Amino acid sequence: MSFIRSRRGALAALLALGCLGTAHAQSDKPLRLVVPLAAGSTVDAVARALAPGFGKAAGRPVVVENIVGAGGIPGTSQIVKAPKDGLTLGMISSNHVINPGIYKSIPYDTLKDITPIAVLATVPLVLVAHPTLPVKSVKELLAYAKNHPGQLNYGSAGNGSTLHLAGELLISETGIDMRHVPYRGTGPLVTDLIGGQVQLGFVSISQVSPHVKSGALRALAVSTPSRSAALPDLPTLAEAGVANYSFDAWIALIGPGGLPKPAVESSHAAVQAALASPEAKASMAAQGLTILDIGPDAAPAFFESELAKHQKLVRQSGATID
Numbered sequence: 001m002s003f004i005r006s007r008r009g010a011l012a013a014l015l016a017l018g019c020l021g022t023a024h025a026q027s028d029k030p031l032r033l034v035v036p037l038a039a040g041s042t043v044d045a046v047a048r049a050l051a052p053g054f055g056k057a058a059g060r061p062v063v064v065e066n067i068v069g070a071g072g073i074p075g076t077s078q079i080v081k082a083p084k085d086g087l088t089l090g091m092i093s094s095n096h097v098i099n100p101g102i103y104k105s106i107p108y109d110t111l112k113d114i115t116p117i118a119v120l121a122t123v124p125l126v127l128v129a130h131p132t133l134p135v136k137s138v139k140e141l142l143a144y145a146k147n148h149p150g151q152l153n154y155g156s157a158g159n160g161s162t163l164h165l166a167g168e169l170l171i172s173e174t175g176i177d178m179r180h181v182p183y184r185g186t187g188p189l190v191t192d193l194i195g196g197q198v199q200l201g202f203v204s205i206s207q208v209s210p211h212v213k214s215g216a217l218r219a220l221a222v223s224t225p226s227r228s229a230a231l232p233d234l235p236t237l238a239e240a241g242v243a244n245y246s247f248d249a250w251i252a253l254i255g256p257g258g259l260p261k262p263a264v265e266s267s268h269a270a271v272q273a274a275l276a277s278p279e280a281k282a283s284m285a286a287q288g289l290t291i292l293d294i295g296p297d298a299a300p301a302f303f304e305s306e307l308a309k310h311q312k313l314v315r316q317s318g319a320t321i322d
Contacts, residue, residue, distance in 0.1 A: 037068060082255075166223055190208065
């Protein structure tokens with residue numbers, strides 16, 4: 001009997017050592033943070049700003065990986081197919097809830113195949129006009145539009161983009177008649193806004209703030225419910241007379257669907273720690289972002305609400321991508 005006990009004790013010790021070795025190897029494995037958008041995008045900048053603090057809190061290195069194309073669908077596909085071990089997460093934008101309406105087919109369910117961990121920040125948009133347009137406020141813009149139906153045009157970063165839908169919401173809330181001019185990205189849009197080839201546009205604060213300060217563009221209002229700290233003297237559209245207007249792009253952290261609760265909670269705690277760092281706060285403030293941190297309990301309802309809101313705007317716009 002003593003021999004059997006000693007054999008069992010030795011086996012238990014070996015198993016314990018094996019488990020410790022596996023745990024050690026697991027802790028050394030980097031966390032893969034997939035960004036389904038291009039390097040240099042706002043989402044990519046946030047991911048890279050948070051990665052050091054996230055990794056420190058999580059106790060492992062974080063590797064940011066950009067997988068681009070098709071509105072973020074290929075990258076998001078990688079996230080939803082990943083093992084449910086918390087070692088592959090994704091940093092996504094509000095394009096996630098726009099895509100189902102503009103693409104004929106998506107290889108995953110927008111809500112069921114992801115686990116929302118946190119909505120991290122919003123990206124306030126600024127309604128800007130070329131200085132040759134004879135309006136200096138939203139009130140003057142609406143009056144001009146009603147007196148010149150069909151003569152105004154507004155640009156966006158492409159059909160179905162957040163910038164496009166921000167314009168569609170303004171049309172829906174005010175009844176004005178404007179023509180949409182889609183561009184291939186924000187860069188060309190801003191170039192033509194400055195050049196006067198397009199009269200109006202919604203653009204993120206970080207991308208137009210220098211041009212507003214130089215006088216190359218005129219800022220009329222911000223899209224968010226509250227004013228932006230980056231442009232505190234600029235009214236919201238609601239303050240400027242479009243009472244029900246509220247629109248912003250957002251950035252969220254997700255995992256594959258069915259991610260276990262402990263992995264969700266630990267990831268949320270790690271990203272909260274990263275958001276609290278002075279370096280991350282400074283980086284996000286420089287981009288005009290507003291930190292939200294809607295946690296895993298409230299994030300699923302936020303995604304559902306945003307999906308319904310954006311799909312309504314997509315239908316209204318008629319935007320599709322083959």
